[in-house]
Amino acid sequence: MNLRRLRLNSNLRDMVRENHVHVEDLIMPVFIKEGLEGKNEIKSMPGIYQFGEKEFLDEIGECIDLGIKAVILFGIPKLKDSCGSDALDEEGLIARSVRAAKKAFGDKIAIITDLCFCEFTDHGHCGIINPHLKTVDNEATLEISAKQAIVHAKAGADMIAPSGMMDNIIETLRTALDEDGFSHIPIMSYSTKFASAFYGPFRDAAESAPVDNEYVPKNRKTYQMDIANSREALLESIIDEAEGADILMVKPALAFMDIIKEIKENTLKPLCVYNVSGEYSMVKAAALNGWMDYDTLMMEILTSFKRAGADMIITYHAKDAAKLLK
Numbered sequence: 001m002n003l004r005r006l007r008l009n010s011n012l013r014d015m016v017r018e019n020h021v022h023v024e025d026l027i028m029p030v031f032i033k034e035g036l037e038g039k040n041e042i043k044s045m046p047g048i049y050q051f052g053e054k055e056f057l058d059e060i061g062e063c064i065d066l067g068i069k070a071v072i073l074f075g076i077p078k079l080k081d082s083c084g085s086d087a088l089d090e091e092g093l094i095a096r097s098v099r100a101a102k103k104a105f106g107d108k109i110a111i112i113t114d115l116c117f118c119e120f121t122d123h124g125h126c127g128i129i130n131p132h133l134k135t136v137d138n139e140a141t142l143e144i145s146a147k148q149a150i151v152h153a154k155a156g157a158d159m160i161a162p163s164g165m166m167d168n169i170i171e172t173l174r175t176a177l178d179e180d181g182f183s184h185i186p187i188m189s190y191s192t193k194f195a196s197a198f199y200g201p202f203r204d205a206a207e208s209a210p211v212d213n214e215y216v217p218k219n220r221k222t223y224q225m226d227i228a229n230s231r232e233a234l235l236e237s238i239i240d241e242a243e244g245a246d247i248l249m250v251k252p253a254l255a256f257m258d259i260i261k262e263i264k265e266n267t268l269k270p271l272c273v274y275n276v277s278g279e280y281s282m283v284k285a286a287a288l289n290g291w292m293d294y295d296t297l298m299m300e301i302l303t304s305f306k307r308a309g310a311d312m313i314i315t316y317h318a319k320d321a322a323k324l325l326k
Protein backbone atom coordinates (compact mmCIF):
# COMPACT_ATOMS: atom_id res chain seq x y z
CA MET A 1 0.00 0.00 0.00
CA ASN A 2 1.34 3.40 -0.95
CA LEU A 3 -0.07 6.12 1.24
CA ARG A 4 2.78 8.54 0.67
CA ARG A 5 1.80 9.28 -2.96
CA LEU A 6 -0.77 11.81 -1.71
CA ARG A 7 1.69 13.46 0.65
CA LEU A 8 4.25 14.27 -2.01
CA ASN A 9 3.50 17.98 -2.36
CA SER A 10 1.25 20.58 -0.79
CA ASN A 11 -1.28 20.63 -3.66
CA LEU A 12 -2.00 16.96 -3.13
CA ARG A 13 -1.96 17.26 0.63
CA ASP A 14 -4.41 20.17 0.49
CA MET A 15 -6.73 18.18 -1.79
CA VAL A 16 -7.05 15.32 0.65
CA ARG A 17 -7.08 17.35 3.85
CA GLU A 18 -10.14 16.25 5.81
CA ASN A 19 -10.55 19.10 8.28
CA HIS A 20 -10.09 22.86 8.10
CA VAL A 21 -10.20 25.77 10.50
CA HIS A 22 -12.23 28.66 9.10
CA VAL A 23 -12.25 32.15 10.51
CA GLU A 24 -16.02 31.70 10.93
CA ASP A 25 -15.32 28.98 13.51
CA LEU A 26 -13.50 31.31 15.89
CA ILE A 27 -14.96 33.17 18.86
CA MET A 28 -12.76 35.71 20.67
CA PRO A 29 -13.15 36.29 24.44
CA VAL A 30 -13.06 39.96 25.49
CA PHE A 31 -12.49 41.15 29.08
CA ILE A 32 -13.95 44.52 30.09
CA LYS A 33 -12.89 46.11 33.35
CA GLU A 34 -14.95 48.88 34.92
CA GLY A 35 -12.98 52.02 35.69
CA LEU A 36 -9.95 51.00 33.62
CA GLU A 37 -8.61 53.49 31.11
CA GLY A 38 -6.60 51.85 28.34
CA LYS A 39 -5.71 48.19 28.59
CA ASN A 40 -3.88 45.87 31.02
CA GLU A 41 -1.95 42.90 29.73
CA ILE A 42 -2.75 39.76 31.75
CA LYS A 43 0.58 38.52 33.13
CA SER A 44 -0.26 34.84 32.79
CA MET A 45 -1.70 35.33 29.27
CA PRO A 46 0.79 37.31 27.15
CA GLY A 47 -1.02 39.09 24.31
CA ILE A 48 -4.41 39.07 26.08
CA TYR A 49 -5.75 42.17 27.83
CA GLN A 50 -8.36 43.54 30.15
CA PHE A 51 -9.87 46.51 28.31
CA GLY A 52 -11.44 49.72 29.56
CA GLU A 53 -15.04 50.51 28.70
CA LYS A 54 -13.97 52.54 25.66
CA GLU A 55 -11.07 50.41 24.51
CA PHE A 56 -12.93 47.10 24.29
CA LEU A 57 -14.80 48.53 21.32
CA ASP A 58 -11.51 48.86 19.43
CA GLU A 59 -10.78 45.21 20.19
CA ILE A 60 -14.16 44.19 18.76
CA GLY A 61 -13.51 46.43 15.74
CA GLU A 62 -10.25 44.56 15.12
CA CYS A 63 -12.08 41.24 15.31
CA ILE A 64 -14.58 42.47 12.71
CA ASP A 65 -11.76 43.59 10.40
CA LEU A 66 -10.24 40.13 10.65
CA GLY A 67 -13.52 38.46 9.67
CA ILE A 68 -14.32 37.01 13.10
CA LYS A 69 -18.07 36.44 13.53
CA ALA A 70 -18.47 36.46 17.30
CA VAL A 71 -16.99 37.65 20.58
CA ILE A 72 -17.88 36.55 24.09
CA LEU A 73 -17.86 39.25 26.75
CA PHE A 74 -16.63 38.94 30.33
CA GLY A 75 -17.00 41.79 32.83
CA ILE A 76 -14.93 42.78 35.83
CA PRO A 77 -17.13 45.19 37.83
CA LYS A 78 -16.01 47.52 40.62
CA LEU A 79 -18.84 46.39 42.85
CA LYS A 80 -18.72 42.79 43.99
CA ASP A 81 -21.18 41.51 46.60
CA SER A 82 -22.68 38.25 47.82
CA CYS A 83 -25.24 37.91 45.02
CA GLY A 84 -23.50 39.63 42.09
CA SER A 85 -25.81 42.69 41.98
CA ASP A 86 -23.96 44.39 39.15
CA ALA A 87 -24.86 41.50 36.85
CA LEU A 88 -28.56 42.00 37.64
CA ASP A 89 -28.57 45.73 36.97
CA GLU A 90 -29.68 47.13 33.62
CA GLU A 91 -27.08 49.84 34.18
CA GLY A 92 -24.43 47.29 35.16
CA LEU A 93 -21.12 46.77 33.35
CA ILE A 94 -22.15 44.02 30.94
CA ALA A 95 -25.50 45.61 30.09
CA ARG A 96 -23.75 48.91 29.29
CA SER A 97 -21.05 47.14 27.30
CA VAL A 98 -23.50 45.13 25.19
CA ARG A 99 -25.48 48.28 24.41
CA ALA A 100 -22.30 50.14 23.43
CA ALA A 101 -21.10 47.29 21.22
CA LYS A 102 -24.45 46.91 19.47
CA LYS A 103 -24.64 50.66 18.95
CA ALA A 104 -21.14 50.79 17.48
CA PHE A 105 -21.27 47.67 15.33
CA GLY A 106 -24.89 46.59 14.83
CA ASP A 107 -24.97 43.19 13.19
CA LYS A 108 -21.35 43.20 12.01
CA ILE A 109 -20.46 40.71 14.75
CA ALA A 110 -22.41 38.53 17.19
CA ILE A 111 -22.17 39.61 20.80
CA ILE A 112 -22.33 36.61 23.13
CA THR A 113 -22.52 37.16 26.88
CA ASP A 114 -21.04 34.76 29.42
CA LEU A 115 -23.75 34.31 32.01
CA CYS A 116 -22.27 33.55 35.41
CA PHE A 117 -21.73 35.20 38.78
CA CYS A 118 -18.11 34.41 39.67
CA GLU A 119 -16.82 37.74 38.34
CA PHE A 120 -19.57 39.62 40.18
CA THR A 121 -19.53 38.03 43.64
CA ASP A 122 -17.20 38.96 46.49
CA HIS A 123 -16.70 35.25 47.31
CA GLY A 124 -15.85 34.37 43.68
CA HIS A 125 -18.33 31.50 43.37
CA CYS A 126 -20.71 31.10 40.45
CA GLY A 127 -23.92 31.85 42.34
CA ILE A 128 -25.49 32.43 45.74
CA ILE A 129 -23.86 30.54 48.58
CA ASN A 130 -25.87 28.31 50.88
CA PRO A 131 -23.80 28.22 54.10
CA HIS A 132 -25.64 25.14 55.43
CA LEU A 133 -24.92 23.05 52.35
CA LYS A 134 -21.45 24.60 51.98
CA THR A 135 -21.99 25.10 48.26
CA VAL A 136 -23.72 27.27 45.69
CA ASP A 137 -27.49 27.07 46.08
CA ASN A 138 -28.95 25.73 42.85
CA GLU A 139 -32.50 27.13 43.08
CA ALA A 140 -31.50 30.58 44.32
CA THR A 141 -28.89 30.81 41.58
CA LEU A 142 -31.40 29.76 38.91
CA GLU A 143 -33.61 32.62 40.00
CA ILE A 144 -30.97 35.29 39.65
CA SER A 145 -29.62 33.67 36.46
CA ALA A 146 -33.00 34.17 34.82
CA LYS A 147 -32.83 37.85 35.79
CA GLN A 148 -29.31 38.13 34.42
CA ALA A 149 -30.40 36.57 31.12
CA ILE A 150 -33.16 39.15 30.73
CA VAL A 151 -30.69 41.97 31.49
CA HIS A 152 -28.39 40.64 28.75
CA ALA A 153 -31.22 40.15 26.26
CA LYS A 154 -32.69 43.60 26.88
CA ALA A 155 -29.27 45.14 26.35
CA GLY A 156 -29.15 43.49 22.93
CA ALA A 157 -27.01 40.36 23.37
CA ASP A 158 -27.19 38.09 20.32
CA MET A 159 -26.63 34.91 22.31
CA ILE A 160 -26.44 33.97 25.97
CA ALA A 161 -23.91 31.50 27.30
CA PRO A 162 -24.55 30.21 30.83
CA SER A 163 -21.30 28.86 32.32
CA GLY A 164 -22.14 28.23 35.97
CA MET A 165 -23.00 24.50 35.76
CA MET A 166 -26.25 24.82 37.70
CA ASP A 167 -28.73 21.97 37.17
CA ASN A 168 -31.78 22.89 35.04
CA ILE A 169 -30.27 26.21 33.99
CA ILE A 170 -31.14 25.80 30.30
CA GLU A 171 -34.81 25.08 30.93
CA THR A 172 -34.95 28.00 33.37
CA LEU A 173 -33.34 30.49 30.99
CA ARG A 174 -35.31 29.29 27.96
CA THR A 175 -38.57 29.76 29.83
CA ALA A 176 -37.57 33.18 31.15
CA LEU A 177 -36.40 34.41 27.75
CA ASP A 178 -39.52 33.08 25.98
CA GLU A 179 -41.86 34.68 28.52
CA ASP A 180 -40.18 38.07 28.14
CA GLY A 181 -40.34 38.16 24.35
CA PHE A 182 -36.84 36.84 23.68
CA SER A 183 -37.70 33.48 22.13
CA HIS A 184 -35.40 34.42 19.22
CA ILE A 185 -32.28 34.62 21.43
CA PRO A 186 -30.21 31.41 21.29
CA ILE A 187 -28.59 29.80 24.31
CA MET A 188 -25.07 28.42 24.05
CA SER A 189 -24.73 26.12 27.03
CA TYR A 190 -21.42 25.42 28.70
CA SER A 191 -23.03 22.01 28.88
CA THR A 192 -20.04 19.83 29.77
CA LYS A 193 -17.70 21.87 31.92
CA PHE A 194 -15.05 20.29 34.09
CA ALA A 195 -13.49 21.58 37.33
CA SER A 196 -10.12 22.19 35.70
CA ALA A 197 -6.73 23.56 36.62
CA PHE A 198 -6.57 24.94 33.08
CA TYR A 199 -8.78 27.88 34.17
CA GLY A 200 -6.03 29.35 36.35
CA PRO A 201 -5.00 32.24 34.09
CA PHE A 202 -8.64 33.15 33.35
CA ARG A 203 -9.19 33.80 37.02
CA ASP A 204 -6.38 36.39 36.84
CA ALA A 205 -7.96 37.90 33.76
CA ALA A 206 -11.50 37.97 35.13
CA GLU A 207 -10.45 38.48 38.76
CA SER A 208 -12.86 35.70 39.63
CA ALA A 209 -10.93 33.15 41.71
CA PRO A 210 -12.90 31.83 44.69
CA VAL A 211 -11.61 33.51 47.85
CA ASP A 212 -10.84 31.95 51.22
CA ASN A 213 -14.06 31.72 53.10
CA GLU A 214 -15.38 29.79 56.06
CA TYR A 215 -18.53 28.55 54.28
CA VAL A 216 -17.41 26.94 51.02
CA PRO A 217 -14.32 25.19 49.69
CA LYS A 218 -11.99 27.28 47.57
CA ASN A 219 -12.72 25.32 44.39
CA ARG A 220 -15.67 24.68 42.08
CA LYS A 221 -15.86 20.91 42.48
CA THR A 222 -19.39 20.99 43.94
CA TYR A 223 -20.81 22.30 40.67
CA GLN A 224 -18.28 21.74 37.86
CA MET A 225 -17.63 18.14 36.74
CA ASP A 226 -14.96 15.69 37.84
CA ILE A 227 -12.35 15.52 35.05
CA ALA A 228 -12.24 11.73 35.39
CA ASN A 229 -15.83 11.15 34.22
CA SER A 230 -16.86 10.57 30.61
CA ARG A 231 -20.33 9.00 30.92
CA GLU A 232 -21.45 11.87 33.12
CA ALA A 233 -19.87 14.28 30.62
CA LEU A 234 -22.12 12.93 27.88
CA LEU A 235 -25.16 12.99 30.16
CA GLU A 236 -24.60 16.69 30.96
CA SER A 237 -24.75 17.62 27.27
CA ILE A 238 -27.65 15.27 26.46
CA ILE A 239 -29.70 16.86 29.24
CA ASP A 240 -28.93 20.39 28.07
CA GLU A 241 -29.86 19.46 24.52
CA ALA A 242 -33.18 18.11 25.81
CA GLU A 243 -33.74 21.28 27.87
CA GLY A 244 -33.43 23.36 24.70
CA ALA A 245 -29.81 24.46 24.39
CA ASP A 246 -29.11 25.70 20.86
CA ILE A 247 -25.37 25.05 21.05
CA LEU A 248 -23.54 22.60 23.32
CA MET A 249 -20.00 22.97 24.64
CA VAL A 250 -17.05 21.04 25.99
CA LYS A 251 -14.68 22.92 28.25
CA PRO A 252 -11.68 22.69 28.54
CA ALA A 253 -10.82 21.26 25.12
CA LEU A 254 -7.23 20.14 24.72
CA ALA A 255 -7.14 17.36 27.32
CA PHE A 256 -10.76 16.41 26.54
CA MET A 257 -10.68 15.38 22.88
CA ASP A 258 -12.33 12.03 23.70
CA ILE A 259 -15.24 13.89 25.30
CA ILE A 260 -15.60 16.18 22.27
CA LYS A 261 -15.85 13.18 19.96
CA GLU A 262 -18.25 11.31 22.22
CA ILE A 263 -20.62 14.27 22.55
CA LYS A 264 -20.46 15.04 18.84
CA GLU A 265 -21.46 11.48 18.01
CA ASN A 266 -24.32 11.37 20.52
CA THR A 267 -26.01 14.77 20.14
CA LEU A 268 -27.35 16.78 17.22
CA LYS A 269 -26.89 20.43 18.19
CA PRO A 270 -23.80 22.38 17.03
CA LEU A 271 -20.84 21.79 19.30
CA CYS A 272 -18.53 24.50 20.58
CA VAL A 273 -15.27 23.83 22.42
CA TYR A 274 -13.59 26.27 24.77
CA ASN A 275 -9.83 26.34 24.23
CA VAL A 276 -9.31 27.77 27.70
CA SER A 277 -6.87 30.19 29.25
CA GLY A 278 -4.36 27.62 30.55
CA GLU A 279 -4.21 25.94 27.15
CA TYR A 280 -3.39 29.31 25.59
CA SER A 281 -0.83 30.16 28.26
CA MET A 282 1.06 26.87 27.81
CA VAL A 283 1.37 27.46 24.07
CA LYS A 284 2.42 31.10 24.55
CA ALA A 285 4.97 30.23 27.20
CA ALA A 286 6.56 27.56 25.02
CA ALA A 287 6.61 29.91 22.02
CA LEU A 288 8.09 32.83 23.98
CA ASN A 289 10.84 30.52 25.23
CA GLY A 290 11.59 29.47 21.67
CA TRP A 291 10.70 25.86 22.47
CA MET A 292 7.98 25.47 19.85
CA ASP A 293 6.74 27.42 16.84
CA TYR A 294 3.65 29.42 17.82
CA ASP A 295 1.79 29.51 14.50
CA THR A 296 2.27 25.84 13.68
CA LEU A 297 1.39 24.70 17.17
CA MET A 298 -1.70 26.92 17.34
CA MET A 299 -3.03 25.69 14.00
CA GLU A 300 -2.34 22.06 14.91
CA ILE A 301 -4.37 22.45 18.08
CA LEU A 302 -7.27 24.31 16.43
CA THR A 303 -7.40 21.82 13.53
CA SER A 304 -7.41 18.94 16.00
CA PHE A 305 -10.49 20.39 17.69
CA LYS A 306 -12.23 20.36 14.30
CA ARG A 307 -11.10 16.77 13.70
CA ALA A 308 -12.47 15.73 17.09
CA GLY A 309 -15.86 17.20 16.17
CA ALA A 310 -15.92 20.86 17.15
CA ASP A 311 -18.09 23.12 14.99
CA MET A 312 -16.74 26.28 16.61
CA ILE A 313 -13.98 27.25 19.01
CA ILE A 314 -13.82 29.90 21.71
CA THR A 315 -10.12 30.71 21.74
CA TYR A 316 -7.69 33.41 22.84
CA HIS A 317 -5.83 32.59 19.60
CA ALA A 318 -8.80 33.81 17.52
CA LYS A 319 -7.16 37.01 16.28
CA ASP A 320 -3.77 35.36 15.66
CA ALA A 321 -5.40 32.50 13.79
CA ALA A 322 -7.62 34.87 11.78
CA LYS A 323 -4.52 36.80 10.68
CA LEU A 324 -2.84 33.58 9.52
CA LEU A 325 -5.95 32.45 7.66
CA LYS A 326 -6.29 35.76 5.77
Ligand code: PBG
Pocket residue numbers: 114116118126163164198199200201202203220275276277278
Ligand atom coordinates in the same frame (compact mmCIF):
# COMPACT_ATOMS: atom_id res chain seq x y z
C1 PBG B 1 -17.10 31.56 34.45
C2 PBG B 1 -16.11 31.11 33.45
C3 PBG B 1 -14.83 30.57 33.66
C4 PBG B 1 -14.26 30.41 32.40
C5 PBG B 1 -15.21 30.82 31.47
N1 PBG B 1 -16.37 31.23 32.14
C6 PBG B 1 -14.07 30.34 34.90
C7 PBG B 1 -14.36 29.27 35.80
O1 PBG B 1 -15.24 28.44 35.62
O2 PBG B 1 -13.67 29.26 36.83
C8 PBG B 1 -12.87 29.90 32.13
C9 PBG B 1 -12.31 30.26 30.81
C10 PBG B 1 -10.86 30.08 30.66
O3 PBG B 1 -10.13 29.49 31.47
O4 PBG B 1 -10.38 30.58 29.63
N2 PBG B 1 -17.65 30.61 35.25
